[in-house]
Amino acid sequence: MTDAYTRFVRSTPGKLLAKQVGLPRPAPLPRRGDRPEPVLGPVVVLGESEGADQIARELLGWGADVRRRFEELRGVGTVIAVLDEITAPADLGRILLPLAGAMRSLAPGARVVTISRPARGEDPGQDAARGGVEGFLRSLAHEMRAGGTANGILAADGVGLTAPGVLGSLRFLLSARSAFVTGQLLRVSSTAGSTTEDRENPLAGRTALVTGAARGIGAAIARTLAADGARLVVLDVPGAGTELSRLANELRAVPIQLDVTAPDAGQRLVAALRDRDQRLDIAVLNAGITRDKMFANMTAERWDPVLAVNIASQISLTDALIEAGGAGETGAVLGDQPRVISLASTSGIAGNRGQTNYAASKAGVIAFVDALAARLESLGGTANAVAPGFIETEMTARMPALTREVARRLNSLQQGGLPVDVAETIAFLASAEAGGLRGETVRVCGQNMVGK
Amino acid sequence: MTVSDVPSDALILGGNRIPFARSGGPYAGISNQDMLTAALEGLVARYGLQGAKLGEVAGGAVLKLAGDLNLTRESALGTPLDPRTPAIDVSRACATSLETVIRVSNKIQLGQIDSGIACGVDSASDSPIEVTPRLRRILHRAFAAKTAGQRIKALTAIRPADLAPVPPRNGEPRTGLSMGEHQAQTAAQWGVTRQAQDELALASHQKLGAAYDAGFFDDLVTGYRGLSRDQNLRPDSTLEKLGSLKPVFGVSSPEVPEPTMTAGNSTPLSDGASSVLMGSRQWADERGLTPLARVVDARSAAVDFVHGAEGLLMAPAYAVPELLDANGLTLQDLDFYEIHEAFASTVLATLSAWESEEFCREKLGRGGALGAIDRSKLNVVGSSLAAGHPFAATGGRITATLAKLLHQKEVETGRVQRGLISVCAAAGQGTVVLLESVAD
Numbered sequence: 001m002t003d004a005y006t007r008f009v010r011s012t013p014g015k016l017l018a019k020q021v022g023l024p025r026p027a028p029l030p031r032r033g034d035r036p037e038p039v040l041g042p043v044v045v046l047g048e049s050e051g052a053d054q055i056a057r058e059l060l061g062w063g064a065d066v067r068r069r070f071e072e073l074r075g076v077g078t079v080i081a082v083l084d085e086i087t088a089p090a091d092l093g094r095i096l097l098p099l100a101g102a103m104r105s106l107a108p109g110a111r112v113v114t115i116s117r118p119a120r121g122e123d124p125g126q127d128a129a130r131g132g133v134e135g136f137l138r139s140l141a142h143e144m145r146a147g148g149t150a151n152g153i154l155a156a157d158g159v160g161l162t163a164p165g166v167l168g169s170l171r172f173l174l175s176a177r178s179a180f181v182t183g184q185l186l187r188v189s190s191t192a193g194s195t196t197e198d199r200e201n202p203l204a205g206r207t208a209l210v211t212g213a214a215r216g217i218g219a220a221i222a223r224t225l226a227a228d229g230a231r232l233v234v235l236d237v238p239g240a241g242t243e244l245s246r247l248a249n250e251l252r253a254v255p256i257q258l259d260v261t262a263p264d265a266g267q268r269l270v271a272a273l274r275d276r277d278q279r280l281d282i283a284v285l286n287a288g289i290t291r292d293k294m295f296a297n298m299t300a301e302r303w304d305p306v307l308a309v310n311i312a313s314q315i316s317l318t319d320a321l322i323e324a325g326g327a328g329e330t331g332a333v334l335g336d337q338p339r340v341i342s343l344a345s346t347s348g349i350a351g352n353r354g355q356t357n358y359a360a361s362k363a364g365v366i367a368f369v370d371a372l373a374a375r376l377e378s379l380g381g382t383a384n385a386v387a388p389g390f391i392e393t394e395m396t397a398r399m400p401a402l403t404r405e406v407a408r409r410l411n412s413l414q415q416g417g418l419p420v421d422v423a424e425t426i427a428f429l430a431s432a433e434a435g436g437l438r439g440e441t442v443r444v445c446g447q448n449m450v451g452k
Numbered sequence: 453m454t455v456s457d458v459p460s461d462a463l464i465l466g467g468n469r470i471p472f473a474r475s476g477g478p479y480a481g482i483s484n485q486d487m488l489t490a491a492l493e494g495l496v497a498r499y500g501l502q503g504a505k506l507g508e509v510a511g512g513a514v515l516k517l518a519g520d521l522n523l524t525r526e527s528a529l530g531t532p533l534d535p536r537t538p539a540i541d542v543s544r545a546c547a548t549s550l551e552t553v554i555r556v557s558n559k560i561q562l563g564q565i566d567s568g569i570a571c572g573v574d575s576a577s578d579s580p581i582e583v584t585p586r587l588r589r590i591l592h593r594a595f596a597a598k599t600a601g602q603r604i605k606a607l608t609a610i611r612p613a614d615l616a617p618v619p620p621r622n623g624e625p626r627t628g629l630s631m632g633e634h635q636a637q638t639a640a641q642w643g644v645t646r647q648a649q650d651e652l653a654l655a656s657h658q659k660l661g662a663a664y665d666a667g668f669f670d671d672l673v674t675g676y677r678g679l680s681r682d683q684n685l686r687p688d689s690t691l692e693k694l695g696s697l698k699p700v701f702g703v704s705s706p707e708v709p710e711p712t713m714t715a716g717n718s719t720p721l722s723d724g725a726s727s728v729l730m731g732s733r734q735w736a737d738e739r740g741l742t743p744l745a746r747v748v749d750a751r752s753a754a755v756d757f758v759h760g761a762e763g764l765l766m767a768p769a770y771a772v773p774e775l776l777d778a779n780g781l782t783l784q785d786l787d788f789y790e791i792h793e794a795f796a797s798t799v800l801a802t803l804s805a806w807e808s809e810e811f812c813r814e815k816l817g818r819g820g821a822l823g824a825i826d827r828s829k830l831n832v833v834g835s836s837l838a839a840g841h842p843f844a845a846t847g848g849r850i851t852a853t854l855a856k857l858l859h860q861k862e863v864e865t866g867r868v869q870r871g872l873i874s875v876c877a878a879a880g881q882g883t884v885v886l887l888e889s890v891a892d
Contacts (some may be wrong), residue, residue: 238670238673238674238675238680238681239675239678239679240675241470241673241674241675241676241680242470242490242493242494242674242675242676244497244675245490245493245494245496245498245674246493246497248497249493249497249502249531250532252500252502253497254500255494255497257670257673257674257675257680262667268670272671
């Protein structure tokens with residue numbers, strides 16, 4: 001999957017040339033299979049609060065080599081800066097500056113994670129300090145080297161640092177599963193969710209629907225959720241039926257051929273699920289298309305299908321699933337504490353030249369999951385989105401070569417992500433631990449330099 | 453008691469096919485094995501048969517390459533079915549996969565197997581091309597030669613004319629007439645009008661199109677190579693458009709004073725594959741599968757078309773009464789009729805024959821006509837004229853479709869439904885099957 005440029009700059013002559021001319025040299029990013037351990041050690045936990053002690057104890061429980069200072073350490077795998085009790089901007093330096101001297105000793109693929117609280121518009125000094133974490137974190141992520149990432153967790157006031165959402169987010173950000181997530185802040189808004197007992201199969205006993213599953217990111221999502229122990233219902237348009245069947249056979253999944261934009265798609269989905277006795281705990285709304293064109297040349301033929309597939313279908317499908325009845329009711333097709341994860345895009349956050357239709361649909365998704373999360377609350381459910389940046393797929397392989405090459409380098413990790421990176425973030429949002437994340441849009445973009 | 457002591461119903465549990473394509477279209481260059489494997493893979497996925505060891509996969513193709521000796525077995529091996537599932541290749545021209553349905557059904561009813569797949573495939577785009585008999589003999593001699601000298605000597609006998617390939621014959625070996633030419637004579641003989649044929653063809657397209665729109669084929673068809681519907685389907689065709697086409701069959705035949713058969717009311721050469729999942733009641737229950745219909749009975753017949761005693765495609769007109777008599781039914785006792793639309797005139801000539809006192813007395817030896825049928829029960833979701841007709845895939849397509857129709861109707865009405873399948877075949881043959889709904 002490595003692109004030609006990256007292969008070149010990793011070769012001996014390429015490395016030499018790139019170093020002299022100052023070309024970007026993307027580092028290999030270890031994925032789940034390459035780095036199975038949950039935490040890259042040793043770990044330094046910074047901060048003086050009770051929360052910092054809790055996090056340190058928690059990590060000891062995960063089997064990590066935990067320290068509270070950098071002294072005597074030659075290499076550092078992970079740094080966690082706990083900033084939950086800061087009250088003024090001056091507090092930032094006290095806790096964070098020790099990391100400055102250790103930056104050069106961070107291991108390849110190192111992880112830096114801040115844990116702090118979001119500003120709430122009450123105390124100017126405290127909010128300034130809390131808000132400051134974001135600027136620090138996003139800048140630090142740009143300075144990370146050798147595939148290292150820096151991300152933050154924003155735990156709402158009242159959410160303790162041992163809440164499932166905080167620890168689940170931390171576990172995700174420290175693992176190799178977040179390889180292409182950097183410069184992002186995950187917001188944990190409640191103590192909902194529960195800690196997974198079965199680390200090998202965190203989604204065991206759960207049934208997940210993936211739309212647009214026949215290929216690309218959708219197939220990667222289905223495979224990743226299946227690897228996490230979920231049973232799968234895979235859905236795609238009839239035209240992709242054979243690819244869908246092959247995937248279904250591979251994963252022992254239930255295939256459903258359906259055009260999600262059909263006027264009765266929701267009813268057909270509900271009927272198909274009832275017919276096959278399937279109850280969904282997880283719905284990944286991945287089906288999406290592009291019809292790129294400058295807005296000056298935009299026509300309804302290019303605009304309408306993009307909006308219809310990328311966002312309108314998500315609304316109608318979730319409506320139908322919810323209307324079929326709540327958990328426990330007869331005929332219900334949603335399980336207890338359902339998780340909806342929708343595919344947005346960085347284009348929907350920052351906009352992208354030639355993608356007005358696509359960006360409108362994806363920005364719609366971001367607002368949609370927020371509203372849907374509120375609607376699902378009574379069912380104990382959540383809705384969140386994932387916003388991929390440049391991901392190596394059949395779709396991006398069709399981009400003009402130069403545009404593609406530039407797009408790949410325009411992020412802190414200087415490379416395109418893989419479908420599995422998107423899938424891993426979705427698997428996290430689908431997990432029991434992610435119950436405290438609601439209406440969030442998590443970017444999987446290598447800190448693509450557009451938007452927030 | 454052993455398994456074989458228990459007579460069991462042979463239940464149709466579902467089906468899967470790939471969309472049918474026009475010959476030389478999107479499936480050009482795709483082998484029979486590829487298409488049949490895709491149809492089977494879709495069936496395995498739909499019914500969760502991964503790793504399942506079935507009693508038998510019975511399949512076949514009409515246009516079969518010499519290398520496809522074990523076509524069905526090789527196709528099944530390409531799926532996630534247990535590789536210990538045996539397979540057999542069967543052939544009876546256009547009735548091939550209907551024969552595989554009968555074969556699997558019989559074995560299940562006898563308790564020899566508990567489950568099986570009936571299937572068929574054909575590619576008119578990848579039909580076998582042979583070498584001339586003379587070249588074949590020379591090559592065999594060369595292959596058998598013991599020394600290089602003998603081999604060269606054998607090969608020097610090849611003349612330029614020997615190198616011309618022999619394309620597949622599009623005609624009955626015994627009459628030299630194509631199927632269309634034969635049928636043109638039958639149509640003229642029965643006075644089947646152009647108008648009636650065009651109306652039947654239009655209805656086929658409209659009904660198939662409406663059924664696709666209603667999602668009827670969602671669990672019968674799996675998209676393949678970008679096609680999600682049958683390529684031949686033209687639901688927005690009109691009688692005017694069909695009426696504007698020139699006749700293509702019987703145009704130079706003295707026996708056909710007024711040719712009526714066009715490309716619009718005749719089924720084009722097609723590529724495609726279909727499959728039907730069948731099992732005993734116990735096997736279906738064990739796997740949690742819902743039975744749709746059971747195979748009640750079947751008959752085959754043949755006619756003497758060589759000496760002109762009967763039309764080439766008229767054998768079902770003989771087989772159906774025999775099947776009905778054996779089951780104590782009249783033609784009007786049926787709730788659905790699936791009469792394969794090889795040509796619109798085939799269906800119409802068959803219906804006319806049953807309505808004819810003369811035919812039923814003289815040819816069938818009955819007291820009177822079988823009578824007319826309620827045409828609203830005929831090919832209710834379209835048939836071959838709209839879907840296309842990859843020869844050996846047609847029986848499987850019709851069987852799965854009819855089983856679903858019967859089941860749906862029984863669920864709706866609470867009454868047992870009966871359906872008839874009638875498929876005519878080359879060389880004056882015909883196979884017919886009686887299905888009955890199951891809805892519990």
